[in-house]
Amino acid sequence: MAVVGAGYWGPNLVRNFQATPAFRLRRLCDLDVDRARRVLGGYSTVEVCAGLDEVLADPGVHAVAIATPAGTHLPVAMAALEAGKHVLVEKPLAATYEQGRRLVEEADRRGLTLMCDHTYCYTPAVLRIRELLHSGELGELHFLDSVRINLGLVQRDIDVVWDLAPHDLSILDFVLPPGVTPVAVAAHGADGIGAGRACVAYLTLRLNTGALAHVHVNWLSPVKVRTAIFGGSKRTLVWDDLNLSQRLAVYDRGVDVASPDELGDEQRRDILVSYRSGDMVAPALTEREALRTMVEEFGRAITTGTPALTDGRSGLRVLEILQAASRSLADGGKMIELDEGHMA
Amino acid sequence: MAVVGAGYWGPNLVRNFQATPAFRLRRLCDLDVDRARRVLGGYSTVEVCAGLDEVLADPGVHAVAIATPAGTHLPVAMAALEAGKHVLVEKPLAATYEQGRRLVEEADRRGLTLMCDHTYCYTPAVLRIRELLHSGELGELHFLDSVRINLGLVQRDIDVVWDLAPHDLSILDFVLPPGVTPVAVAAHGADGIGAGRACVAYLTLRLNTGALAHVHVNWLSPVKVRTAIFGGSKRTLVWDDLNLSQRLAVYDRGVDVASPDELGDEQRRDILVSYRSGDMVAPALTEREALRTMVEEFGRAITTGTPALTDGRSGLRVLEILQAASRSLADGGKMIELDEGHMA
Amino acid sequence: MAVVGAGYWGPNLVRNFQATPAFRLRRLCDLDVDRARRVLGGYSTVEVCAGLDEVLADPGVHAVAIATPAGTHLPVAMAALEAGKHVLVEKPLAATYEQGRRLVEEADRRGLTLMCDHTYCYTPAVLRIRELLHSGELGELHFLDSVRINLGLVQRDIDVVWDLAPHDLSILDFVLPPGVTPVAVAAHGADGIGAGRACVAYLTLRLNTGALAHVHVNWLSPVKVRTAIFGGSKRTLVWDDLNLSQRLAVYDRGVDVASPDELGDEQRRDILVSYRSGDMVAPALTEREALRTMVEEFGRAITTGTPALTDGRSGLRVLEILQAASRSLADGGKMIELDEGHMA
Amino acid sequence: MAVVGAGYWGPNLVRNFQATPAFRLRRLCDLDVDRARRVLGGYSTVEVCAGLDEVLADPGVHAVAIATPAGTHLPVAMAALEAGKHVLVEKPLAATYEQGRRLVEEADRRGLTLMCDHTYCYTPAVLRIRELLHSGELGELHFLDSVRINLGLVQRDIDVVWDLAPHDLSILDFVLPPGVTPVAVAAHGADGIGAGRACVAYLTLRLNTGALAHVHVNWLSPVKVRTAIFGGSKRTLVWDDLNLSQRLAVYDRGVDVASPDELGDEQRRDILVSYRSGDMVAPALTEREALRTMVEEFGRAITTGTPALTDGRSGLRVLEILQAASRSLADGGKMIELDEGHMA
Known part of the structure; x- marks a missing residue:
């Protein structure tokens, strides 16, 4: 080869x-x-x-x-x-x-x-996250918050969204269980330093389940942060890629709400919220180069x-979101629908 | 009294x-x-x-x-x-x-x-941040990224924006140098758990200088995070309120771009980017209850x-943003202009 | 009262x-x-x-x-x-x-x-540590390493051993399972700043099981550290009292050695070592003032x-170790036996 | 070659x-x-x-x-x-x-x-530490506390002192200013797991200035720690080799004591202690493979x-301390004098 x-x-x-x-x-x-x-x-x-x-x-x-x-x-x-x-x-x-x-x-x-x-998809951490989401151990995904910020190389030809967000978007594509997909994206960006393109950007994706996925990419942060929180209905997973000794942490800790269907009209106003305060488990991961x-x-x-x-089609799905994010950036953060029914 | x-x-x-x-x-x-x-x-x-x-x-x-x-x-x-x-x-x-x-x-x-x-404004950390921004030590503010997430009490009557974002917005109001103000806000939110109101939300504010301020508030995170990054043209400040021994860190580290005005047409395409990699200083703070x-x-x-x-007028400025954020939330994340010229 | x-x-x-x-x-x-x-x-x-x-x-x-x-x-x-x-x-x-x-x-x-x-004994963390050691969940205690360092108040009348080590020694006394006790102590100290008494000290205790407990107390450290590692034959517990969101971590990770009794003479030289690399569990603790x-x-x-x-007798056992540590300090770090058979 | x-x-x-x-x-x-x-x-x-x-x-x-x-x-x-x-x-x-x-x-x-x-001596961090000590920026060294613990490979032929302490001792040899040398060492160890040799050990070195250097080496810790604190009369340096973004921190924070020579007899009892609470500076380090x-x-x-x-003589000085530490280990932690006047 x-x-x-x-x-x-x-x-x-x-x-x-x-x-x-x-x-x-x-x-x-x-x-x-x-x-x-x-x-x-x-x-x-x-x-x-x-x-x-x-x-x-x-x-x-x-x-x-x-x-x-x-x-x-x-x-x-x-x-x-x-x-x-x-x-x-x-x-x-x-x-x-x-x-x-x-x-x-x-x-x-x-x-x-x-x-x-899509290198990150092959890290032991992301492979395990995929397993946890596909197996249902986390329950249904409620929100995803991904942060990838650093003092990064300002690129000549592309903005921070095209430079860094492919990592987050390919991970999202990789770990979402079958049937769950992004349907729209909005993006806000700033070019603090006069580079002529966004150096700081925020992407907000709506999934077809109503869940929200948010991505913060930033070339101007003097501290490096690479974390993602996967909020599930059963458990919540925190991935801190820079915490070498504890990259993943699964929390049996959260908020439960009684289903509205089980409640009468009166009760609907007084929602029943309860809190779980369970242990945290940090699964052992093998160390292997992705x-x-x-x-x-x-x-x-x-x-x-x-x-x-991560075949060509997954690469294509990531491109679709990047392109929609660019349109949103240019349009003041307007939420852009992702097309359905096309080949990818 | x-x-x-x-x-x-x-x-x-x-x-x-x-x-x-x-x-x-x-x-x-x-x-x-x-x-x-x-x-x-x-x-x-x-x-x-x-x-x-x-x-x-x-x-x-x-x-x-x-x-x-x-x-x-x-x-x-x-x-x-x-x-x-x-x-x-x-x-x-x-x-x-x-x-x-x-x-x-x-x-x-x-x-x-x-x-x-607005209690947070009276913490030794925020008082110092104000000083650093007002004195020009950080230079011009390029971006602000504020994260306030926790496993919080889901409120009966208000959503996570009204519960938590007043902290971030009052701090923003408090530390911005005279003449710098937010002019628009967009908000995205999700109600993961069926609480009937946003439990996770993201606010994006445009300042009159073109800078971006972003706020992440979240009731559903099993890990508590309270950080803010103030990206300045000269230095960047990181505030980690849970790092008791080092709440503030001022980085003389960043990206510089040659001013477009100094460059010819040809050069404008090939922007001149340079990187500073200086020391970090963590200023000593007194410990005092805010x-x-x-x-x-x-x-x-x-x-x-x-x-x-933090007089009534500052409280009013915060209310204006909260109200605009609520409108944006209801309108799918549309950027809402803040009125000018009113009493506050 | x-x-x-x-x-x-x-x-x-x-x-x-x-x-x-x-x-x-x-x-x-x-x-x-x-x-x-x-x-x-x-x-x-x-x-x-x-x-x-x-x-x-x-x-x-x-x-x-x-x-x-x-x-x-x-x-x-x-x-x-x-x-x-x-x-x-x-x-x-x-x-x-x-x-x-x-x-x-x-x-x-x-x-x-x-x-x-002995206030620390009543923290939720130490109460849980006691439970884990008494119940056998950690197995037999192999070693304990306790660090309590800070920029502390230099006392007029007592050295750092008498000021800080009572915390570590009372915790040790509190959590050791019945029948396990310290039998000797050695201490080394330094008076870096000319204070006339030890400002930095290290205590090494031998337990009757052959295990080692080590305590580092220090008034001169600009960073505050309060950690203890309890190395057990089954699991190892790490207590970081300043990590508010994760004070305790129980690691199912360690080194196992085949029992010498199971091995022939030849094999005794080539010890069979294997490594466990299991998960870590951070138990949920209630927050309560000790x-x-x-x-x-x-x-x-x-x-x-x-x-x-923590009755008078436990206070007495701590005093006995402190007094022996002082003798060791004065005698260049000599290991001092603790008396047996006395009233405490 | x-x-x-x-x-x-x-x-x-x-x-x-x-x-x-x-x-x-x-x-x-x-x-x-x-x-x-x-x-x-x-x-x-x-x-x-x-x-x-x-x-x-x-x-x-x-x-x-x-x-x-x-x-x-x-x-x-x-x-x-x-x-x-x-x-x-x-x-x-x-x-x-x-x-x-x-x-x-x-x-x-x-x-x-x-x-x-002695690879560690060539890390950017240790080269900088050497500079700070040789230039007098830290003042006189009062104490050194070095911790190197991990779940390490239990060696067949050597104990944890010979396996890990050469790192700490070679660093000590490398950074001490001319004229400052260790003069005695005591060692305590434990073989928790029945490996037939010490798996956990503590070394205490006396320097000719009266300062103390302490080394904790440990094969049985499920968490990896590699820190050293260099307590100086002017500043104190903390080296955390696993904190990639902030390996060194220099604290202008400490305790000062009025010189006994300046005080009358009466005052000698009531020592004058004052506290500095200055900033912390984390110097920028280049990233280079040691x-x-x-x-x-x-x-x-x-x-x-x-x-x-790090010539043969520095290797020899490290060997001398290792050998004395082994004698101390065998002799219940007795302080062993290091010979003077020999070739190294």
């Missing part, structure tokens, strides 16, 4: 594909071959090349991992698919929903694997011909 | 008025006299009474502190003002902006002190005849 | 005795009557007096709580016992073991309650005529 | 020597060549070999880094020195002080670089022919 792009993310892919027996990394491709050589270091047998054509012409390359800027995902990934290669694309899947859709359709047509590298698990899932999807857990 | 209301907040007022030499607490008034007696305990010389009339008829009572439900603030405070008493009212000032306005006008007309008990300082400020305002730091 | 001593600790006793229906506080006694008056405030019906005699002569006073300097505990408490009063003494029980012994004997002789105010529970226990002991949970 | 040993630590050396331009890694040597191959992975041009002789016979190898068990350090390092190679040895320098001394003497005799891989800096220091020492910051 080959990795295309030796910039920020490429080296991580190189390292993990090298460590995974299912793959044999043959080439690292970058327009800047010196950069590619630096990534491999002075002791590597992997070949470096500048041209995508060389990679695609190599019959020993069955799969291509793409870590180039989002604006180039469409041409690079499309060329790879057309050359019959399986494709892994760094998030976001493409620069627009429309471009992403073309990639998904092309992969479908050719029966090739198209996977989006990217390693992601790379293995790519291998599994290719071998079995079944969709990856 | 007298305290009216011996419920949740009243006992705190009783304790602090007793500890302040400027006041002599004569009466604690509550419809439930047994409750009032329990508050005073078995060793007190303070008198208990059930009727407001008794209090207002007592010529030894010059000032009244009101800690009754918000819905009763108008009649109780109005009666007190009409009886010539100075008045302190628990937040929010009144149940509606209109009611609050009538109290402010009445106090003005009679030359009496009307103060709103309520004690608040009570002393009430005394100062009465004695000098000058407005309290 | 009466409280003697209106200094640092007395006001806390006054407040809690007033809040406990089982007691009727009649007098607050202090040589400095103005100080006593300030403690009661301007609204109290409790009487102030300067002389102990007055208190002891009052037939309405059945019990006396003593919060005077340790050096005065013997005469004050002895006079109270001789006057037939039940006695509660602030920690430490007395200035020396010998003095403490005389108080215990006098109380025994007269059939009066003598209790030591001093209130302590005061109620004093009431219970008086009423039933049975020893308080 | 060559790395000998592909076990736990070797891979880290391999990675860092490969990344440092000053070195050309030619060989990785391990008795288990499969393990060595796995370390290099399937894409490396570095040669693998089983025999040390091969490595030492290679004239292209000028330096050898040794990451084998401590018991083999003497023969392996001695052979390398005798073959004229510069030597880097993983901590501890050797299995005994005597063995370490022979290595230091041999390197001296041959004019070769002998360096001990091992990378260590490897560069090895290169610098070889090139310049001057001793490395």
